[in-house]
Amino acid sequence: MGVEICVEGLTKSFGHQVIWQDVSLTLPAGEVSVMLGPSGTGKSVFLKTLVGLLKPDRGSIRIAGQDITKLREHDLYEVRKLFGVLFQDGALFGSMNLYDNIAFPLREHTRKSESEIRRIVLEKMDMVGLIGAEEKLPGEISGGMRKRAGLARALVLDPEIILFDEPDSGLDPVRVAYLNQLIVDLNAQIDATFLIVTHDIASARQVPDNIGLLFRRELVMFGPREKLLTSDEPVVRQFLNGRMQGPIGMAEEKDAAQVEQELAQLGNGAHADSVSRTEMTPRLLPGPGITRPPRWQAIARREAELHPVHAWKGAGA
Ligand SMILES: Nc1ncnc2c1ncn2[C@@H]1O[C@H](COP(=O)(O)OP(=O)(O)OP(=O)(O)O)[C@@H](O)[C@H]1O
Numbered sequence: 001m002g003v004e005i006c007v008e009g010l011t012k013s014f015g016h017q018v019i020w021q022d023v024s025l026t027l028p029a030g031e032v033s034v035m036l037g038p039s040g041t042g043k044s045v046f047l048k049t050l051v052g053l054l055k056p057d058r059g060s061i062r063i064a065g066q067d068i069t070k071l072r073e074h075d076l077y078e079v080r081k082l083f084g085v086l087f088q089d090g091a092l093f094g095s096m097n098l099y100d101n102i103a104f105p106l107r108e109h110t111r112k113s114e115s116e117i118r119r120i121v122l123e124k125m126d127m128v129g130l131i132g133a134e135e136k137l138p139g140e141i142s143g144g145m146r147k148r149a150g151l152a153r154a155l156v157l158d159p160e161i162i163l164f165d166e167p168d169s170g171l172d173p174v175r176v177a178y179l180n181q182l183i184v185d186l187n188a189q190i191d192a193t194f195l196i197v198t199h200d201i202a203s204a205r206q207v208p209d210n211i212g213l214l215f216r217r218e219l220v221m222f223g224p225r226e227k228l229l230t231s232d233e234p235v236v237r238q239f240l241n242g243r244m245q246g247p248i249g250m251a252e253e254k255d256a257a258q259v260e261q262e263l264a265q266l267g268n269g270a271h272a273d274s275v276s277r278t279e280m281t282p283r284l285l286p287g288p289g290i291t292r293p294p295r296w297q298a299i300a301r302r303e304a305e306l307h308p309v310h311a312w313k314g315a316g317a
Pocket of ligand 1: 082
C-alpha cells in the first residue's frame with residue numbers, strides 16, 4: 001500500500017554551504033509527488049537523504065514509524081529495503097545482460113531460488129515492457145530501454161517507496177510520454193509511494209498528486225498538484241511556465257527591483273504565461289484495464305470541482 005514519509009525541519013549542508021534548511025513535508029502513502037527546483041538546489045541531495053545515504057544536520061524523517069536519521073547503519077539497511085531507486089542513467093552494470101541486472105538485488109538481498117527469481121524478473125520485465133530483451137547488454141539498447149530496465153530492477157524487491165532521479169532526462173518527448181504513462185500505471189498497480197525529481201514541466205503538470213519546489217535553500221511550497229498549478233507565488237509561476245521573468249536568475253537569484261520590473265511587464269501582457277493560471281493541465285490517467293486504487297475517486301472529485309470542463313472521463317473506472 002506504500003508508506004507515508006514525514007519530513008520535519010530537515011537541514012543539510014556540506015561544510016559552510018547550506019543546501020536547504022528547515023524542509024518539512026509529508027509524502028502521502030501511495031501517492032505520486034514531484035520535486036522541482038532550479039539546478040543545484042539540492043534535489044538529488046534530498047533523495048539521497050531520504051534513503052539514508054546522506055545524513056542531515058538537523059530534522060527528522062519518519063518512515064513506517066521510525067526516524068531514520070537516528071538509525072544505526074544496520075537498522076538503516078533494513079529500512080532501505082523499503083526503497084526502490086531509479087537513478088538517472090538506470091545505473092546498470094555494463095557487463096551484465098538485462099536479466100542479470102534485474103535479478104541482481106534478488107540474488108544479493110534474498111535467498112530465493114533461481115526459479116523464483118526467474119518468475120519475479122520476468123514479471124517485472126513484463127510490467128515495464130521489456131519482455132524479449134533479457135539477453136541484451138545495457139550498451140546495446142536505447143536510453144529509454146535502459147531507464148525501463150532500471151525501473152524493473154527498482155521493482156524486484158516490491159518496494160513501498162520508489163524514488164526517481166530525473167527519469168525523463170535524455171529521452172525524446174515521445175519516450176517521455178510513454179515513461180510517464182508507465183509511471184502512472186505502475187503507481188495504480190503497485191500503490192507504492194513515488195517521489196520524482198524532474199526538470200520536465202509537462203510531466204510535472206500531468207503526472208503527480210503533489211508538487212514541491214526547492215529554491216533559495218528552502219522548500220518554497222509543497223502541496224496538491226492543483227494548488228501549485230494555480231498558485232500566485234512568483235517563483236512557482238516562473239518555474240511552472242519556464243520563463244525568464246521572475247525571481248530565478250541565470251545562475252542565482254535576482255535583486256528585488258529587477259524582479260518587480262519584470263513582473264510588472266508581464267502584468268502588462270508583454271509575455272503571457274504559456275498556460276494560463278486557471279487552465280489546469282488534465283491529469284494523466286492509468287491506462288485501460290488498470291484498476292485504480294480508492295484514492296483516485298477522491299482525487300477525481302476534487303479536480304472535477306476545480307475544473308469541470310476537464311471532468312475526468314472514466315474517473316471511476
Ligand atoms: N557529496 C557532496 N559533497 C559536497 N557537496 C555536494 C555533495 N553532493 C552534492 N553537493 C552539492 O550540493 C548542491 C546540490 O546538488 P544536487 O545535485 O542535489 O542539485 P540538484 O538540484 O539535484 O541539481 P540538478 O538539477 O542540476 O541535478 C550542489 O552545489 C552540489 O555541488
